Amino acid sequence: MTRLRRKALVALFLFTLFIFGTMMGLRTLKPSDGFSDMAPGMDVFIGDRSDRGRLDVKDVAASPGQFHMGSSDTKVVFSKSDRDYSIFYDVHIFYYLWYGSPSMDNKYIHWDHVLVPHWDPKIAASHAQGRHTPPDDIASSFYPELGPYSSRDPKVLESHMSQIEAAAAGVLVLSWYPPGVADDHGEPTEDLVPAVMDAAHRHSIKVAFHIQPYKGRTDQTMHDNIKYIIDKYGKHGAFYKFRSSIGRVLPLFYVYDSYLTPPESWAELLTLKGSHTIRGTPYDGIFVALIVEERHKHDILASGFDGIYTYFASNGFSFGSSHQNWKAIKAFCDANNLLFIPSVGPGYVDTAVRPWNNHNTRNRVNGRYYETSLQAALSVRPEIVTITSFNQWHEGTQIEKAIPKKTVSRLYLDYQPNQPDHYLELTRQWAENFNKEKDKWLM
Numbered sequence: 001m002t003r004l005r006r007k008a009l010v011a012l013f014l015f016t017l018f019i020f021g022t023m024m025g026l027r028t029l030k031p032s033d034g035f036s037d038m039a040p041g042m043d044v045f046i047g048d049r050s051d052r053g054r055l056d057v058k059d060v061a062a063s064p065g066q067f068h069m070g071s072s073d074t075k076v077v078f079s080k081s082d083r084d085y086s087i088f089y090d091v092h093i094f095y096y097l098w099y100g101s102p103s104m105d106n107k108y109i110h111w112d113h114v115l116v117p118h119w120d121p122k123i124a125a126s127h128a129q130g131r132h133t134p135p136d137d138i139a140s141s142f143y144p145e146l147g148p149y150s151s152r153d154p155k156v157l158e159s160h161m162s163q164i165e166a167a168a169a170g171v172l173v174l175s176w177y178p179p180g181v182a183d184d185h186g187e188p189t190e191d192l193v194p195a196v197m198d199a200a201h202r203h204s205i206k207v208a209f210h211i212q213p214y215k216g217r218t219d220q221t222m223h224d225n226i227k228y229i230i231d232k233y234g235k236h237g238a239f240y241k242f243r244s245s246i247g248r249v250l251p252l253f254y255v256y257d258s259y260l261t262p263p264e265s266w267a268e269l270l271t272l273k274g275s276h277t278i279r280g281t282p283y284d285g286i287f288v289a290l291i292v293e294e295r296h297k298h299d300i301l302a303s304g305f306d307g308i309y310t311y312f313a314s315n316g317f318s319f320g321s322s323h324q325n326w327k328a329i330k331a332f333c334d335a336n337n338l339l340f341i342p343s344v345g346p347g348y349v350d351t352a353v354r355p356w357n358n359h360n361t362r363n364r365v366n367g368r369y370y371e372t373s374l375q376a377a378l379s380v381r382p383e384i385v386t387i388t389s390f391n392q393w394h395e396g397t398q399i400e401k402a403i404p405k406k407t408v409s410r411l412y413l414d415y416q417p418n419q420p421d422h423y424l425e426l427t428r429q430w431a432e433n434f435n436k437e438k439d440k441w442l443m
Contacts, residue, residue, distance in 0.1 A: 313345020
């Protein structure tokens with residue numbers, strides 16, 4: 001009896017362990033039903049689209065999606081000593097330029113990010129406060145192979161472009177603020193854009209702009225921003241453009257937290273009848289808005305935007321980032337001549353800057369979460385896919401190379417048992433498969 005009782009207890013323990021492991025896996029790979037606590041830029045919500053033709057989504061070297069054009073328009077093929085390989089202009093990747101280090105900037109910037117307190121004082125009181133102290137303690141749950149680097153370092157830029165090229169992503173989507181403006185925790189970086197453009201061009205990578213929600217951003221200031229960007233960078237070889245169905249070559253802009261500006265204000269800029277419209281002018285473009293809540297899709301349509309993207313890499317975090325909603329969003333976009341650009345990521349963990357937000361963590365599971373996200377995007381047959389992100393280290397969405405790191409006070413996450421370039425390799429494998437599948441869709 002004692003032996004049977006011992007066997008029964010062992011069996012019960014193993015069964016309990018199996019159930020726990022299964023629940024953790026489901027938490028990682030499946031969306032939640034509710035809308036969770038906010039990420040940066042999501043803490044404030046604002047409770048005649050032009051009759052331009054459907055977009056072909058074809059750059060001078062860009063992505064044709066579901067339209068009948070040759071695959072040569074989607075990629076550049078490089079010849080290496082052992083094989084040919086491509087980078088794909090329908091794979092876009094979000095890139096951040098806000099990092100600084102003492103060697104280049106006389107101090108650390110962003111790596112020493114504050115621990116953001118919860119808005120409920122009772123919850124905030126139960127979590128750590130203060131700020132990080134690089135180089136051993138940085139504002140990330142992972143540690144970069146390059147260390148806490150400066151975005152101003154030419155060697156860092158070159159390494160980043162090599163990694164993005166290795167990942168086969170053809171378009172770098174640059175987080176952008178106007179001259180003299182920065183996010184709350186950083187410093188202005190617009191003066192670095194020429195160096196980014198030049199470095200990208202050396203690797204045949206294109207650059208699109210991800211316009212951030214600075215204080216005082218309106219439809220009128222956006223008009224000035226667009227004019228500034230096109231005037232300054234529009235003729236650069238790395239400046240990314242689409243070709244419209246009527247043959248016009250147009251730049252593409254992602255607009256983060258677009259919902260902060262009401263539709264009637266956007267319409268003044270983005271519809272033909274707007275008081276300061278850019279439509280049909282030298283500053284026309286393809287403007288892609290962020291969808292967070294379901295109602296935003298109607299606001300985006302009324303605003304005159306050309307497309308929708310989802311950005312967040314935490315499946316279930318928002319309506320827009322939930323894989324289960326992508327089919328419906330894509331159908332809405334198809335019915336209204338909008339681009340749908342889903343955003344996928346390798347995982348999500350921002351507790352190094354928001355220690356109270358562990359319920360939004362999405363474990364990487366050695367790349368399985370990423371593959372699940374990529375497959376979800378592929379299933380809706382998008383014309384473009386965005387990757388969140390190359391180097392948003394605060395939110396743990398980076399595919400940039402990371403290494404194991406342990407200090408007296410910190411044990412960082414890493415990509416083991418895989419190599420530091422694991423997520424670059426996964427991205428290339430998937431990008432190649434994405435384009436093979438698109439060729440089938442066109443047949």
